[in-house]
Amino acid sequence: MMMNQINNKNFILKNKREFLGALVTKPKNLYFSSLDKDEKVYVLIRSHWIVNLSWIINLCIYFIIPLIVYFILPIFINLIQLDIGIFDIPNRVWIVILFVYYSIVLTYAFNKFIDWYFDIFLVTNKRIIDIEFSPLGGYKVLETPLMNVQDIKEESRSFLGLIFNYGNIKARTSAEQSILMLEKVPKPLTVRNIIADLVNIAKHSYKQNI
Amino acid sequence: MINLLDENVISFIRLISIVFMFFHFIFGIFLIMRVLSMYRIIKTPSVYLLDLFIFIYFLLLIVVLILVMIVQ
Numbered sequence: 001m002m003m004n005q006i007n008n009k010n011f012i013l014k015n016k017r018e019f020l021g022a023l024v025t026k027p028k029n030l031y032f033s034s035l036d037k038d039e040k041v042y043v044l045i046r047s048h049w050i051v052n053l054s055w056i057i058n059l060c061i062y063f064i065i066p067l068i069v070y071f072i073l074p075i076f077i078n079l080i081q082l083d084i085g086i087f088d089i090p091n092r093v094w095i096v097i098l099f100v101y102y103s104i105v106l107t108y109a110f111n112k113f114i115d116w117y118f119d120i121f122l123v124t125n126k127r128i129i130d131i132e133f134s135p136l137g138g139y140k141v142l143e144t145p146l147m148n149v150q151d152i153k154e155e156s157r158s159f160l161g162l163i164f165n166y167g168n169i170k171a172r173t174s175a176e177q178s179i180l181m182l183e184k185v186p187k188p189l190t191v192r193n194i195i196a197d198l199v200n201i202a203k204h205s206y207k208q209n210i
Numbered sequence: 211m212i213n214l215l216d217e218n219v220i221s222f223i224r225l226i227s228i229v230f231m232f233f234h235f236i237f238g239i240f241l242i243m244r245v246l247s248m249y250r251i252i253k254t255p256s257v258y259l260l261d262l263f264i265f266i267y268f269l270l271l272i273v274v275l276i277l278v279m280i281v282q
Contacts, residue, residue, distance in 0.1 A: 021256045031253040044254060093223065096281045100231050103274045107238055110267055114241070117260065118248050131252060135244055139251070 013042055013194065020049045023186045025194070032122060032129070043194055045121040047184040048166035055112040062105045066098060111135050121182050123195055126202070128171060128180055144180050146195075146202035148173040154192040171195065224281075231278045238271045 015026040024044040032041070118133035128149070130142040149171050156167030167188035171180040185191050242264055249257070 021254065024255065027255050029253075029255045033251050089220070092281050093220065096227055096278055097223075099274045099277055100227055100234070103231075103238075103270060104234060106267065106270065107234065107241065110238075110241060110263075114245055114260075118245075118252070120252060120254070133248060135241060139248065141251070 018186055020046075022046045022049050023191070035124070036126070040125050041122055042125065042198060043121075043123040043191065045123070045182060045185050045191060046119060047116060048164060048186040050160060050164045050166065051184050052112070052116055055109070059105065059109050062108070063102075066101065121185070123191075123198060125198060128195070130180060130182070142180065144171065144173050144178075146199045147206055149195070149199045150174050152192050152196055152199070154188045156188060169195070224278075227278050231275050235271050235275050238267065242268060 013026050015024075015028060017024045022045070025042065027041055027044045030041050030044065035041070115133065115135050118131065118139070120129075120131045120133075122129040122131070125146075127143045127145045132140040132142070151172050153170040153172070154167055155170070156162055156165075161167050161184070164186075165188075166184050166186050169182040169185050169188055169192055171182070172178075173180065182191070245260070245264060
């Protein structure tokens, strides 16, 4: 969109939500600690849900491991004629072991999920905010004023990215040529378009104020 | 040859389960605290589902810890 055709008043974005909240435009009820009173959040972005696929597959494997052990172990023990009385262990002990095992599997899933869930990009009418969260470590918040964004690059290199429509967005800023990278963003074309429009609005209103 | 029915072996399995589950419980609480501390920085619209999950996860941790301790 041309710079002179767009301003704060005619930039209209509806509240839309992608699967699992990976991309939310005009999010409602969002709280961010350092949000100014006159600041509006236009886009909330997480990595595409497909990036969770690897740990979800692992999770499925971990879930069926006890079943595999239950069916395979007797065959194996009979085969090598090992008599360690494993089948005579009381059921309650097996149940406890199973509960402990599945609670560990659940913790693994929880750890991976929050790692994805709190890695967030926010695009407001003033800046781009990147929140990087590590469940076992700390967190990092990076922000770049929209005014400083020089150019925006969108790329989708992987085969899965082309199929599921996700890609990376790089925003190059004037400050020491640093690059803000939004990785595996769903609908990168839409996101790049929105960011580009907001950058244009920010620069346009800055020029008008001068 | 090890006999898994031996009382000493079963006691050992119980002890290992209790110690393991205790540390796991501490780790689970640590993860929950990490999430709750992130709420001070950002709260997204879908956070209520995560709250529900955290509650169920917390209950499950307590139930499993108690179960490990009481089963003889």
